[in-house]
Amino acid sequence: QQPVQSPQAVILREGEDAVINCSSSKALYSVHWYRQKHGEAPVFLMILLKGGEQKGHDKISASFNEKKQQSSLYLTASQLSYSGTYFCGTDTGIGANNLFFGTGTRLTVIP
């Protein structure tokens, strides 16, 4: 049930934009996004619930298309602090409160 992320890795120059995709084979109730810096625990960015709502968090936003079982994370005007590994987390909303994380996308922002 692990969702698949793409791309696996991306390198950006400061100020450039990036999109990270997350795709699941299961119907989803919600999608989470987290960022993990090297040697640290993942940190929550945002959660999107069923309904296709787009959310924003400074220059980082995300969308959720529950029909396609997909979510995308948009990073605009990237900063050096955006570097890290990004994970999506998915919850089917069925049965026990589950939370499956994706394969990860390593984002490197260079000056």
Place this chain on the structure above:
Amino acid sequence: DVKVTQSSRYLVKRTGEKVFLECVQDMDHENMFWYRQDPGLGLRLIYFSYDVKMKEKGDIPEGYSVSREKKERFSLILESASTNQTSMYLCAITQGMSTEAFFGQGTRLTVV
């Protein structure tokens, strides 16, 4: 501040040993999860628990078991450690459905 504490940051065990990884939370959250993190494979769910003594298998439960005797503590057990269980193990908690997850700092386990 939410606190999720894993008993060890680094652990080295021998093949065949029984290994216990402990996760303790101070937030009274109902859901607790164990993941392993490997390069290129992301975070893979091993087991999770939604209540005391209740557990569900994740994607990769083979070779692992869990125990949740008290709400605040969730243990991951490797019955007979093998070298392919060398990995970073992360514990996480959530409250209710579709809420923010809080992670422990992780345990890097090396099986030799």
